[in-house]
Amino acid sequence: MTILNMFKCNMYLNKLPRLSSLIYHKNVRLMASYEKYAVHKPIEKIRNIGISAHIDSGKTTLTERILFYTGRISEMHEVKGKDNVGAVMDSMELERQRGITIQSAATYTIWKDHNINIIDTPGHVDFTVEVERALRVLDGAILVLCAVGGVQSQTLTVDRQMKRYNVPCLAFINKLDRLGANPKKVLNQLRNKMHHNAAFIQLPIGLESKTTGIIDIVTQKAMYFEGEFGEIVREDEIPQAHRAEAHDRRHELIEYLSNVDETLGELFLNETAATEQDIKGAIRRTCLKRTFTPVLVGTALKNKGIQPLLDAALEYLPNPGEVTNYALKENSSGKSEKIILDPTRNGDKPFLGLAFKLELGKFGQLTYFRCYQGMLKKGESIYNTRTRKKVRIARLVRLHSNQMEDVDSVCAGDIFALFGVDCASGDTFVNESKLNLSMESIYIADAVVSMSIQPKNSKDRDNFAKGIARFTKEDPTFRFAWDPDNKESVVSGMGELHLDIYAQRLEREYNCPIILGKPKVSFRETIVSPCKFDYLHKKQSGGAGQYGRISGIIEPLPPDQNTKIVFSDETVGTNVPKQYIPGVEKGVYMMCEKGLLTGSRIAGIKFRLQDGAHHIVDSSEFAFQMAGQGAVRQVFETGVWQLLEPIMAVEVIVPEEFQGTIMAQISKRRGVITGTDSNDEWITIFAEVPLNEMFGYSGELRSCTQGKGEFTMEYSRYTPCTPDLQEKLMREYQESLGDGVPQPQQQKKKN
Structure with a gap:
């Protein structure tokens, strides 16, 4: 909305007393924010954070509150979309209908004169590649945990991904208002299951329906969230009933920090009282090194604890200049050497950016980028270091979910998007053709579930081909192949939900109804x-x-x-x-x-x-x-002939408590256990199982391990199948051919 149009709109609304005032102030706030976004801030004023967690822990609701309190949006909406609007970050119709996040969405906002780039990621394990590529380009993360569910399967997966990319994180225990909320239990799980050196830096004042506010252990203040939407933060003295616990937890916090921070450790050993700044400095230093995880509490749905979480993100998570990023350069001997990138925002260094996500937008292919070095301006040209192709930048945009806002330039530390760039996810771009640099690409997990796929109507084959080509390019874990043995198309992905979502998207976005079925095994x-x-x-x-x-x-x-x-x-x-x-x-x-x-x-x-x-x-x-x-x-x-069936080498990773159940499952599926390996309360089971017995195993594994189990499989060899299976398959084949087809003489004798 232009300033003139906004002014006219507000003049008209002046006739409406209260509503006019409310909308006027919101519009002024948003207009002021838009003006600030165009300004390039120093590197210390930039934060790139991701919000990650297990499914249904409240990530998208939390993001919605963050955007509201920072003035990025004027109204809050719920994830389920009961008002037919839905959360801003769930822009896809399927996301609003199902109430889950399917694609990661990027936005940016301002809090206390800091630019914050935020990526909201899915929680379901089937869309884990979205979390993977988000964490690849982010400097810090907020790990959201449910106060009732605690540490769940995808929480462990996200934690492994953070370790892979060395991303510092804050833990935020959400949903204090839910029946059965127990943040102390969640903290113990953080320490025991995830092996985090973690401690509370906040405590709740009441739980479940009695949640009224939070206590900041570092500042020794109580905070209450007042106003219609909890937008007013009121500080007060800690209630008498909570003072003893707050004192004990502060002592515990200092003790846990002293174990990993030398400066605070010396104060602790000398029995010197630690000041507020001493504790905050220690939390920041240890958080950046990933040796300590500060734990915050709140309830996003009830609008409590969001503003202190934003303050903690600015205070404890790194800015792009505090993170060491490398590019690989091939030397004369053919080996790659690491080059440390310079994140200063003065534009003196050559531009280097990483394409981490592709998406088909209204105006063609949209490519998400993270700028790691230098500056990029509209109208300049960049080079793909893999293909050596040159691309001219006609339009440069910053993203707010599915909305785009044009900018003239971006600097190191910014997350932005370009149109019309033909590339793959993980490609590196530079603005000088002589620069032979490339960044480490994104880890892509192997697909675990395959299904046959075909359009219901043969006339939809063109739309089917277009949709499949788009989805396989956007999502590297979604794969399509033609099986010449069985004369059928096969799609592979991270789970049955993953494939089902793409089948629905083909029908909705390409008007191509799909038939998904169990693929045939190549006997x-x-x-x-x-x-x-x-x-x-x-x-x-x-x-x-x-x-x-x-x-x-x-x-x-x-x-x-x-x-x-x-x-x-x-x-x-x-x-x-x-x-x-x-x-x-x-x-x-x-x-x-x-x-x-x-x-x-x-x-x-x-x-x-x-x-x-x-x-x-x-x-x-x-x-x-x-x-x-x-x-x-x-x-x-x-x-005399026989059938051979493919045997898969299967690797199952589960908590030790489920070892007996999993071994029984594998035996039931005609599998042979070949070995086990134990590590940190997790056990890896190695087995060989016929492929024909592995269909549906993904869902069964998740259900019997409370969603914590994972497995991978790859082809091992062919071996003779059992006589009863051979007889069954022969009978089905003869029936499919119809009556009157002569059977081989030898098989008649055998049967």
Whole structure:
């Protein structure tokens, strides 16, 4: 809204007494904020923070309150969207309907003359890549914990991600107003389950419905949040009933800090009273080193504890200049050396930025960037260090959820976005083509669930292709592939919800209804024992006919080669002319594409061509190709065949308390335990399980481990499947072919 339009609007609203005053002040506040955003502040006045937690811990609600109290938005809305508006950061319709965050969203705001860039991330493990790439570019984080649920599965995952990128964090125990809230229990879980050196720096005044305020242990003040939306913070003396606990917790805080901070440790040993500034300095130093985690409390839904949390983020979390970031440069010997980046905001250094997220916006592809060094201005050109492509910057924007605000330049420490940049997530960009620098990319987890996918209507194939191409580019954990064995498209992702969300997005955004189903397992058919063949292909018609005769042996390959097909020409003389041998080989490979047991590919065989015969006129390469097919078909009817199934190497990571349950699960799925490894109350179980038994395991694992279990799997080898499974698959295949189809003679004998 322009200043003129805002002025006209306010003149009209002056006719409405109270509402006019309220809206006027909100508009003035927002207008003042917009003017401030355009100003480049010193590096000390910048904070890049992420809000991460387990699902349904209140991350998006907390972000909504932060934006309201900092004047970024004029009204607060709830996550579930009961008023048909929903939270600002949940801009996708699916997010508002389901009440969950699916995509990470970026915004920026101002608090006490500091620019704060915020990324709100999903809590569900299926969208963990959104958390991964957010933490990759952030300098600090707020770890939100539910006062009832405490440390949950995704809390542990997020903590591992923070350790991976060395991100300092504050812990915020949310939902004090919920029935059963117990922040002391959550603190113990932080210490015991996550091994954090943590202590309260705030205490609640009352719990559940009696939550009235919080106590700041460092300043020894009580804070109450008054006004219609808790926007007025009133400081007072600590209530008499809470003074003893506040004193004890302050002593505990100093003790925990003294263990990891030398300065405060000396004061503690000398029995010198620590001042407020001594404690704050120690918290900041240890928080930046990740040796101490300050624990704050509040309830975002009831508007309590948000302003002190913002103060703590400014006071204890690092600015971009306090974080050491590296770029890799390849030297003359071919090895990479680390180059420390300069985060000063004077623009003297060459620009270097990392593309950490891609998204299709209204005006084309939107690429999220973090600037690590130098300055970038609108109209300049940048280079992709991976592809060496040059891109001119026509539009430079800062993001507020799904809204964009144009800026003329960005500096080191800023998070921004560009349009029309063709790149991949994790690419590095510079403004000088000679700079051969690249930043460490983002860790991408392997997909754990696969499902077959196809559009309901064949006429939607173009939209289907467009949607899949977009989603696989935006989300590196969402993968699409064509399975030539089973002639079906397969999508892979981090969980069933992950794939279900993309199926719904294809229908909503591309008008392409989708059918998701369990993918077929790629079985193989192989021969059990050597079998001789002698096959004559003869066809006579008017003119030249077809004639080709071959003989030899088909035998099984060793188990370590049972996925291969070997063709061996052992002929001597001219009974089978050499120019016809490629025809025989082609016929064999064509016949091996589809076996007669279950329609699976034939593998693990060696075709030994030993002899044959030809006709001077009627023989041709095509005739011997047909002879090769016939020979395989003949051996199939006379030999003994079996099915092979893929075996996966599975690695399951669970807390030790669930070890027995998980081992029983694996055995039930025909798995074999090959080893275990214990580490910090967590156990890793190594096993080999048939792929056909692994479908649905992701949901079962999460349900029986309270969401704490994770697993990965990769292909190991093919082994013979059980007789009952082979019989079942053969029966299903014959039924799918319909009545009247002759079965192989050998299988009739066996059955």
